[in-house]
Amino acid sequence: xxxxxxxxxxxxxxxxxxxxxxxxxxxxxxxxxxxxxxxxxxxxxxxxxxxxxxxxxxxxxxxxxxxxxxxxxxxxxxxxxxxxxxxxxxxxxxxxxxxxxxxxxxxxxxxxxxxxxxxxxxxxxxxxxxxxxxxxxxxxxxx
Numbered sequence: 001x002x003x004x005x006x007x008x009x010x011x012x013x014x015x016x017x018x019x020x021x022x023x024x025x026x027x028x029x030x031x032x033x034x035x036x037x038x039x040x041x042x043x044x045x046x047x048x049x050x051x052x053x054x055x056x057x058x059x060x061x062x063x064x065x066x067x068x069x070x071x072x073x074x075x076x077x078x079x080x081x082x083x084x085x086x087x088x089x090x091x092x093x094x095x096x097x098x099x100x101x102x103x104x105x106x107x108x109x110x111x112x113x114x115x116x117x118x119x120x121x122x123x124x125x126x127x128x129x130x131x132x133x134x135x136x137x138x139x140x141x142x143x
Contacts, residue, residue, distance in 0.1 A: 026055040027138045034143055035064035040086035041079040043143035044093060051098065058132070059093065060124055062103035065143075066110065069102055069121040094120040101129070 028050055032043050051057045067074050073087035082089065094100050101124035107113060114123055133140055 024137065026050070027058075027135070028055050028141060029058045029060065029132060029138050030141045030143060032059060032061050032065040032068075032143045033063045037076050037079060037086050039143055040065060040068065041082070041084075041089060043141075044086060044089035045082065047093060047098070048089075048096075051093075051096065057093070058099040058101075059090070060101050060103060060129060061090075061121075062106055066102045066106035069100065069117050070112070071116060071118055073118075091118060094118065103129075 028047065030043055030047055032040060034040060047057045047059065061069055068087045068090045073085075076085045076087070078085050078088075084092075090100070100121045102117065102121060104124055104126050107116070107123055110116070117123075132138060
């Protein structure tokens with residue numbers, strides 16, 4: 001019994017200290033749908049912080065939040081203390097390489113095509129998005 005406990009403890013210590021066995025970085029998929037600028041801004045600030053802490057971050061925009069990914073995003077007052085609009089915060093995440101998509105319903109219902117989106121944002125493919133959302137390693141955060 002004691003030998004078994006010591007063997008388990010040794011394996012746990014090895015797993016905790018071995019780079020090859022290190023835990024995978026968290027994967028976060030944020031679904032941003034709100035029209036509320038403060039909530040949009042909070043989502044992007046938190047996603048940026050998660051990314052800086054090593055998480056893999058992805059964004060899907062739908063409904064009113066999809067407008068943030070347009071080349072002609074709606075004008076809003078910059079949020080303090082960042083002094084940036086939600087569209088500017090989103091653009092910063094996109095420039096940093098955060099995978100960003102609009103839901104498959106956004107473009108046809110907004111009456112525009114993919115050319116209306118800022119560079120780096122694309123329409124989501126429902127089967128692929130569903131797979132990523134249901135992956136056991138993904139945390140889905142709705143905003």
